[in-house]
Amino acid sequence: MTVKESSAEIEQQATLWAARFDATSLSAADRKELDAWLAGDSRRMGAWAMARAALARVELAQTDRQAPYAVTSEGGRSRRQLLWGLGAAVAASAIAAVGLHIADQGLHYQTAKGEMLRVALPDGSVVNLNTASRIEVRFTAHTRTVILTRGEALFDVAKNKAIPFVVEAGDTRVRAVGTAFTVRRQENRAVGVIVREGVVEVSQKRAVTPPVRLVENMRAAVDSAASMPIETYRISPDAIAQELYWREGKIAFRDTTLAQAAAEFARYNEEKIVIADPAIAQETITGLFVANDPHGFAKAAAESLGLATRTEGDRIILRPI
Template structure:
């Protein structure tokens, strides 16, 4: 039996189709693929309509005179749901994002808590995560992206004559047609996760390494082995990609690490006053821009105290 796509997968695919159609005319083969995709599941037509409506809002903003900056739509519908007891925590929300449609040679950036989806002129799609920036530099010989900081997911359109290359610090990731994420942060190894296809990861001090679907590469020029690779489970890849929906997923994650993740998306930081409490673990799915909801869930689950003080969310033992 064929696995049924989740709503998130359908929404993502609808956004990709809508962005491609708006960026350029579909080929007859692509149009046939789109028609078949829409006919394959009754939920897809509604997702397709929503994706087209999102594009219309972007075009309306551009028509009003804002032609140089991406339109941004804040994440909506903050809801928190506590299921069961103990560490079983979950949250859900509808994540609305911007769709950017611009030509190559541009610079893109997101602020803290923002996410941007970009349709490039070659048909590739880029999802840019919070506090990230990149440059697009296309030529007749190469499609080049410079990820200056942050995190991005690349769904690369196939074009064997023009390799798709992402530069992130000392790391160089080369692909022809694939999907992968690159995370580039100060004082941390560059993290590459391949969710589809194969990429080639290189670094000035090391030979290129092929990284295939279901694998991760960590690039650190200071390490004895500058490029380390490892297999990564499908559910872990899914967990890593929840940011596309404005969510953060944790699995047996310490509260200290969870607080650091929330700090990537919010100016209001979570502070844990007790080192023992900081090492307690949490599992669940949470809204990235709702640190107060997360703190309240932790308080209810672990029996700790939460309070707001000078723009900080304080978690303390009861």
């Protein structure tokens, strides 16, 4: 009986292949072996793309470069390139600095669907806004408050122990001094908080329970109902990096169902990915994709999972062959 590899085993092997690929030029035999390994399980190609991306981040950090990293191969496009998202190079038009408004109560910044924005605040803090997001900045001599009215934002907070930095998302309140964290607010969903570094306190305005303390590599889900406890979890640095690929105009999936992937792409695009058969909605995909290229994702998913695609107006339909 053949034992199916776990995702962890596949990711470990993909990491070894990626390191080997970057360290030296592969021989024809090595390339053949790699191609055979990739073809052996649809999950392997996605894990390979993720491992290559992780190495790219390390190289960029070491050389202090900001250029996007692309995977290439000889002889034209391959299945690996499809899963990588055709190189995952982000078009300059996909990231736009838009949406600055000034009102009596302070500064407003917002992004449209598919746009991202990086903002320097008056105190030296930096905010990265994800797709379809909006914040209100209300600073005084004694307060630093940002209201996230919709969407998602990453906050890199300038340290000032005398004036805590507060983010409000509905009834959720996140308090920090100097740290880096994300807050995600979507309609009819719990508010999500992820701490990349430092410490924050998460609370609910109407709740009588004390704030929950989150440290580095933790996340919280805050339900809109004040009676519900704040749920906290540990999260790995790699998982946080995956969550933050949107800053580069990319989406990372790891064993993500097609239904969840389609919903995530809908955050960035007017075109919708439609799963025609409920039987395939729970099929999983792993890989790194360009956020504003739902067609590229659909083609990669179809090739990886043995499906077919069809376009009807603004709908990209994934269906069994």
